[in-house]
Amino acid sequence: MSRTAKDAQFVPLRVAVITISDSRTRSDDGSGDYLSDSLMTEGHRIAHREIVKDDKYALRAVFSALIADDDVDVIVSTGSTGLTGRDIAPEAIEPLFDKAIDGFGELFRAASLTDIGAATIQSRAFAGLANATVIFCMPGSPGACRTAWEVVIRPQLDARTRPCNLANLMPRFKEI
Numbered sequence: 001m002s003r004t005a006k007d008a009q010f011v012p013l014r015v016a017v018i019t020i021s022d023s024r025t026r027s028d029d030g031s032g033d034y035l036s037d038s039l040m041t042e043g044h045r046i047a048h049r050e051i052v053k054d055d056k057y058a059l060r061a062v063f064s065a066l067i068a069d070d071d072v073d074v075i076v077s078t079g080s081t082g083l084t085g086r087d088i089a090p091e092a093i094e095p096l097f098d099k100a101i102d103g104f105g106e107l108f109r110a111a112s113l114t115d116i117g118a119a120t121i122q123s124r125a126f127a128g129l130a131n132a133t134v135i136f137c138m139p140g141s142p143g144a145c146r147t148a149w150e151v152v153i154r155p156q157l158d159a160r161t162r163p164c165n166l167a168n169l170m171p172r173f174k175e176i
Helices: 030-042 056-068 089-096 102-122 142-156 166-172
Strands: 014-020 045-052 074-078 126-130 133-138
Touching (some): 014 056, 030 045, 030 074, 030 142, 045 056, 102 142
Parallel strands (some): 014 074
16 A cells, blocks of 8 residues: 655646547547546646557557657556457557566556456556656556556655655656
């Protein structure tokens, strides 16, 4: 369980929210709405929001532009992490990583076990760093986004979380 330090200050981050889907629109993007609302409620700023089709090269183009944008600290994406033929987020995005954050997928699947049982093996949720940008990619269901946000992402994006968090490490991601 995460703890917060009483003397630490919250640091708002600039976050891009990407929904990966061939069928969603802004009017029915429940997962993207949930993530955006949760981020803003916590005090972060939405730097970019977009729905991108399940296309490897379109995804790489959008993520590459966001990774290169100095006004984006974090990218959270929802969708395209399953096992069907159209689920291509890992294949499209992982090659862009400088470093993988393997613990995200592991912890997400462990947290999902109580909600969806053994079906959690079908999730290929993943995370990584690219050009000092933190990237979290999770399944498309609102329930999965809620689990990812509440259990893993929210505490790691909060500079007050102890013993450590990604928010405090961000200035060091470009160290040589």
